[in-house]
Amino acid sequence: MKNYLVVLAAIVLINPFLESQNTSDLYQKETIVLEAVSEYGENNNWEEMFSPPSDISTVKVHGLHYQIAVAPDGSVFMSDKYYPDIYKFDKEGNFIDTFNADIKSRFEFSIPEVEGIFNDRYFFTTNGYDGIQFFDFEGNHMKTLSIDFFPIECKPLGNDKVAILGYTPWKNNDTKRMIVIKDFYTGDEITIWSELINYKRGEIKIHLSSGSVMNLSVPGNYPIPQLATSKLGDLIVAFPDDGNVEIYSPEGKMKEGFNLKIEAVKIKQEDIDEYYNVGKSNINRFKERLLKESNFSNTEIEEMVTQYKEQIGKLKDKSIYPDHLPYFTKVLIDSEGNLLVFRYTDKKNTNKFNVYTHTLTGKYLSTSSFSTNEFNLNFSSNTFIFHNNYIFNIAENKDSNGTFKQLVKFKVD
């Protein structure tokens, strides 16, 4: 009995060290090669499934925006901003069925977005002011959690809670952003963070004689907090504007915080000049898009093109850009619970991330990147998900020239 206890104590003491050692070994590599599971979704015609509608003039939402959630058995639920349906794929990646998740909405443009898996029982979606919708894995609508603001991102937490990052219009043309933790059963909510911003910087507003308004926006201004869920069900909030990370219990109590100690990338004059050059070189493409995708008259289009040419010089105005890029782009939690913080890179289709230990005390482990041979990875919200030592991603097939993406399952090498 005594020997048994000694062995047990040794295992308890040593195990965390062994666990973190395995993880840190993986991320010590400068590049982690992701190998796509070749037979995953082999029955699907990805090009047909993921191409946007041919009549793009009717499509008001742009960005090829998909979001996925992976159920405990490996099946995947996916939303597509072109359609109100939710797609379901089995654990082999083959398409099974679609569910209509378009709960009656106040806004015609509101389309459900898959956000995650709740309590291993439901997948849930956000749909504008219509709140958080919970569905069982057969697609049956089970519950709606009402909110009075517009959701950006939603994460499941422990103790039957969900965290919602959202915004709402405020007076004086301000926008109020907030992070709210809401109870699934009671609907009680607590706001753990909020801020007021005014989207003036980063925007060039052009008023046209018809009364229409044309807005040109550059990215980098007003980065939003990034949410993640720890292995213990706590909420992780990472702030790209200052590099701070805060960890909250599901009850909304802040447990700890630390700074990522990342050096932000300064925006240089050459970056600004490049933006201006892109804007200037795209005058013809700008006109093409207006002719092809709108019902404006030729007179109106000519005015827009003239105004675009006259105003595009404002892209050289340093005041519309922030002093530096946000400290990071996205945060993710891997299967071990490590925090991966994605950085800005200076090359297209590359990625780089810092790894912080799974105990989330701010201990930096290493910097690495992911690489694949066939795909350009996508690190947008809810498109890069760790699940049982695999990674699920909506990735762009390099052979597709960007015309379509597909659901890919990678084995982490």
Added chain:
Amino acid sequence: MNCLTREETQKYIDNELSADMHNCISNHIKSCDICKGLHSEVLKDVKQLHKYLQVFQVDTESIPPVENIINAQKTSVFTTPVFIKSIAAIILILVTLSILIPYFDKPDRITESEWIVNNLLNDNDPNKQWNDNQILITITNSSDELVLSFALDNSDKINK
């Protein structure tokens, strides 16, 4: 004259009879022992009643008609403590709301164009947006309805 009933005796005591009848009954009571006894009994009841009314401090001489009492109650309801307190509470609530409402005065809905801008700026890969030198363009009509949105960037293909 016949002997009096109890009611007639009560009216005699309350002076609710005509002068002739009153005199007639007075003369009868003087000469009739039965009516004299009845008069004493009813008078005794009236005095007892007055005694009870005095306990409640009711001025029996000047109790106004019921109609006047009801009208008086109607005119005094606005001065009752309950009414005054209700008015005060309503005023307080209105003052509080007038102070607080401007801070919660928000539009009823978010415009489609705002939704588009916020979603595209917030949801897409920021690193990709920056490396692509992406410029987001939205065009809204005079009613603030989104007419068109797209992104221009440094790629050769049309970016959606």
